[in-house]
Amino acid sequence: MTPKHIRAQLQNPRNNYITVHTNMSFYFPGDKVPVTVRSTRDFMGFLLQARRVSNDQVAGTFVFIPPGSKLLTCFEDGDSVTHSDKSLKRNLSFVWKAPAQPIGDIKFL
Template structure:
């Protein structure tokens, strides 16, 4: 993320901070990301990406809700955001949506332009920690049988003279399998 401004990036600490609205996230969750100035240095231009904390792989997608920002496509649709004009700004807010698959910890990275010859290329947030909690279960009694919900998917019971066992709905079974695969992938570091 290097602007073609015929200048080198600044070596000093940037007068900008990049923060997320939360410290942790889950798959598919929406997080507000803010780029703000720490002093009187305004923002003339910017580009923000979300990357895996342990590398340069872009993850998730962005949404914008104001005229100061637009989504860009680097590797996949809306995987970066940038300014729409060179008007000076003091604060930028965008929404990042986490991918639906296991990602791991994420850091937001920005290039911020103060003027044509004054810019910083590695403004980074603290790590957004992936919440690897696999299940969120709720148990309820229903007609004498226990019904358990896992990540919003409900198991159903059946009873009668020929079948007194527990029958799982297809969506519950899929959710359970996805949870198990997520744990395995996390343990293997994938």
């Protein structure tokens, strides 16, 4: 999850203005989970994935993405989302679909 663009730099975690929210504290296999990425400052680029807490493996797929975004395939079609343009962003809404089989706790990065 390291940017490879010219002049792109990782943000210092101490100055992180971006948060990831969901309104669900648990899910069942196949559930669709709303995920919101919010920032107090404009940003252009992002990469969003759901990962298993137990082993850090990418899990599930995104079934709804906002304009200015595109699906990626890291291990499975649609398991990651990134920006598709340089427009300034602050609040983005996604829907992540849990795998059909139980995988335990997940985290969004």
